[in-house]
Amino acid sequence: MPTRPTMRDVARLAGVSPATVSRVVNDEPYIRPETRRAVERAIDELGFHRNDIARTLRPGQTAETIALVIEDPANPFWSRVTRGAEETARRHQHMMVVGSTGQSFERERDLLRDLVRRRVDGLLVTPTAHDHVALHAELARWAPVVFIDRLPGGVPADSVVLDNFGGARQAVGHLLDRGHRRIAYIGGDPAVGTGAERLAGYRRALGDAGVAFEPGLVHLERHTVEAARETAVAALAGPGAATAIFADNNRICVGVLHAVHGRAGVDVAGFDDVELADLLPQPVALVTYDAVEMGRRAARLLFERIGGGTGPLTRVLLPTTLVVRGRG
Structure with a gap:
């Protein structure tokens, strides 16, 4: 994974001090327009995002969090996937936050970008039916992504899907x-x-x-x-x-x-x-x-990437079984 851009990287590219970058990021007054523009150009070029979680932590604390973005938390399928992913996150001493898209790409995009700003360590995503090439390229600059249940066309990423x-x-x-x-x-x-x-x-x-x-x-x-x-x-x-x-x-x-x-x-x-x-x-x-195993496998893949794994992309195909239910 590429190194996440830092405030020092932005300062170096813009030719200013990290303190000046901080003032621009926090929208403080009394900054010369040309300086603000130079910092904003560097932020756009590097894809820098302020670490909102780190700003709330006491010295010595770390924010170890992954996110799961699913379609509908009320559906029993997604609740079981969530359980498997959360079990794995706990074993890696990470907290997991869960968000839902409601099948809306706009909601998905905004949610993922918000998670970027909060600097989660990685993302488990069930994508909506939309072109994700540009969005994935944006996200992949700072954190690993593993897709669950489906993989958008043209997007190179690890995935766990059903047969x-x-x-x-x-x-x-x-x-x-x-x-x-x-x-x-x-x-x-x-x-x-x-x-x-x-x-x-x-x-x-x-x-x-x-x-x-x-x-x-x-x-x-x-x-x-x-x-x-x-x-x-x-x-x-x-x-x-x-x-x-x-x-x-x-x-x-x-x-x-x-x-x-x-x-x-x-x-x-x-x-x-x-x-x-x-x-x-x-x-x-x-x-x-x-479905619980689907969540587990996806989270395992994600933590392999978080840990620095650079192996080839993995597509896990989970088997299915036909069973007959009912009293007839």
Whole structure:
């Protein structure tokens, strides 16, 4: 990792004293405009950020912190990832702070830049569906980044991801083995890498079984339980209706299960485990995995980089398992 630029580096480039840089950074008055401009140019060129945490510490204290930036802390998947990452952070005697993006790139960008200013030692990030090349280049100047669950295109970084393609292929294959040929796909954002891989797995399973892909059976941009429920109800109605549904995440699967409740002959498969699925009156095939281990592995990679590791970039692919839940 490159050395983080310091106030002394800025002072050297601007041709002023570190005290002058401090006065500019803290927006103090009585600084000549040309001096302020020279310092600001040096700050921009070096990518310097004031250490807001260090300013609050007593002499002799150190700020040993990593950050985890996720999508939705209310989702059980992310709570398990957080647990694994925090366990690892504690073993390395680091505190971990957690922030969420709500799938907004602007919120993600602002949050990560704020963490830069606070000088966390490293970042665990679940990126939104947006071009991250410029943002990652900015962040990588001062701290290591490990991506969790998905990796933005064109960004060189360590990552820990699931076997999304293989898991979806196995789940849809299960529905095909049960005799279904009209299988609806209900998913979220097609621009997110996980969704694209799961849709590709769905298509491969159909192809393996000699079943033609029908675009009309694919329904994307369903981000809530209610949207998934309404879509599933429509997909199961009318001529040419689906007889089975694959849901590409746990929230969508909950909506689908609401829609098929009491319907005979409709099978459901989903990606991610679903809370209390074992109590369902009908069987549901779920792609499961160890989300806690995902958090652990990502944090281990991060601490290897924090410790000075310079080996090749690592992409960890976590395996998935298909299990059938429910009482049916």
